[in-house]
Amino acid sequence: MTAPMQGKVVLVTGGTSGIGQETAIGLAKLGAQIIITGRNRERGEIAAKEIQAASGNPQVHLMIADMTSQASIRQLADEVYACYSRLDVLVNNVGMVVPTRQLTVDGVELNFAVNHLSAWLLTTLLQPLLEDSAPARVINVTGGIVGKVDLENLQAEKSNYVGFMAYSHSKSILMAASYEMAQRLSGKGISVNVAYPGGVNTTNMGRQPSTLPIWMRPLMSVVRRTLNTTAEKAARSSIYLASSPEVEGVTGQYFNTNSKLAKWNPTVFDDHIRETVWALSEALTQLEQQTAAA
Numbered sequence: 001m002t003a004p005m006q007g008k009v010v011l012v013t014g015g016t017s018g019i020g021q022e023t024a025i026g027l028a029k030l031g032a033q034i035i036i037t038g039r040n041r042e043r044g045e046i047a048a049k050e051i052q053a054a055s056g057n058p059q060v061h062l063m064i065a066d067m068t069s070q071a072s073i074r075q076l077a078d079e080v081y082a083c084y085s086r087l088d089v090l091v092n093n094v095g096m097v098v099p100t101r102q103l104t105v106d107g108v109e110l111n112f113a114v115n116h117l118s119a120w121l122l123t124t125l126l127q128p129l130l131e132d133s134a135p136a137r138v139i140n141v142t143g144g145i146v147g148k149v150d151l152e153n154l155q156a157e158k159s160n161y162v163g164f165m166a167y168s169h170s171k172s173i174l175m176a177a178s179y180e181m182a183q184r185l186s187g188k189g190i191s192v193n194v195a196y197p198g199g200v201n202t203t204n205m206g207r208q209p210s211t212l213p214i215w216m217r218p219l220m221s222v223v224r225r226t227l228n229t230t231a232e233k234a235a236r237s238s239i240y241l242a243s244s245p246e247v248e249g250v251t252g253q254y255f256n257t258n259s260k261l262a263k264w265n266p267t268v269f270d271d272h273i274r275e276t277v278w279a280l281s282e283a284l285t286q287l288e289q290q291t292a293a294a
């Protein structure tokens with residue numbers, strides 16, 4: 001019997017550990033050609049071998065990319081175009097929580113840059129390849145506490161910076177942008193959905209208590225001890241959205257950790273918020289300028 005994802009090319013960002021690595025294993029088991037990204041070649045090669053061993057699928061390709069750098073994201077997109085003539089699924093899984101407010105080499109606040117802008121830029125750069133491979137799927141991985149997007153604080157400009165809050169806000173921004181992208185790409189054969197993996201205490205994420213407000217630290221240490229979702233279970237919503245025939249053509253939706261449809265925060269239905277986030281993403285990546293110059 002043919003494996004269901006045989007012949008499909010899948011890119012999982014941050015596939016070198018945690019939920020991303022389990023996503024890569026699950027999709028490799030279904031027969032897909034997998035590309036994973038990470039920042040460190042040695043660590044990434046070990047991860048690629050682990051994915052091959054766990055899935056029995058030798059088609060695992062490591063690409064190096066640092067999502068804090070737009071030049072590195074552009075290089076990654078160039079490498080994908082150079083190596084592959086199709087891309088069926090893009091899982092924007094990379095995420096990080098930043099303890100203190102910092103700017104990237106491009107001068108962008110770090111949570112915003114990695115959790116939202118890197119996914120937005122990579123998807124935009126790879127859009128022609130995804131379109132050529134239609135029907136194609138984009139899955140953006142979100143966080144647990146998502147709420148209203150504050151247009152006055154998109155890059156954590158307000159003085160009361162707390163890492164976990166800035167992380168959660170950047171995931172809310174990603175969700176608004178995902179909903180907008182789904183509308184813009186509808187009719188182009190590319191679906192865009194959001195997956196919530198659920199809380200996992202065995203991955204590298206959230207290990208630094210300094211990313212939490214002081215009042216939340218004792219509570220969170222209890223919550224972390226009681227979390228029993230494994231990275232393997234947390235990967236299921238991304239794997240489902242990447243591979244299931246049930247969601248073929250489904251777009252602009254938000255799925256929870258059980259791969260069930262969840263309710264969007266109403267912030268995503270606010271046109272002004274979505275348009276402002278979109279315009280800022282274009283301006284910060286100078287994509288508009290590039291298009292105009294082309």
Ligand SMILES: NC(=O)c1ccc[n+]([C@@H]2O[C@H](COP(=O)([O-])OP(=O)(O)OC[C@H]3O[C@@H](n4cnc5c(N)ncnc54)[C@H](OP(=O)(O)O)[C@@H]3O)[C@@H](O)[C@H]2O)c1
Nearest residue numbers: 014016017018019038039067094095143199200203204205
């Ligand atoms: N863990 C949870 O409880 C939880 C809950 C809700 C949502 N999520 C979301 O699930 C996703 C995966 O989380 P996880 O817990 O599996 O995290 P993780 O174990 O820390 O893995 C993160 C992955 O992203 C890569 N990465 C991190 N920062 C990067 C950067 N600046 N540039 C390029 N790659 C980078 C890491 O690769 P290298 O280190 O090899 O470079 C690694 O492969 C994230 O989007 C996270 O927000 C997690």
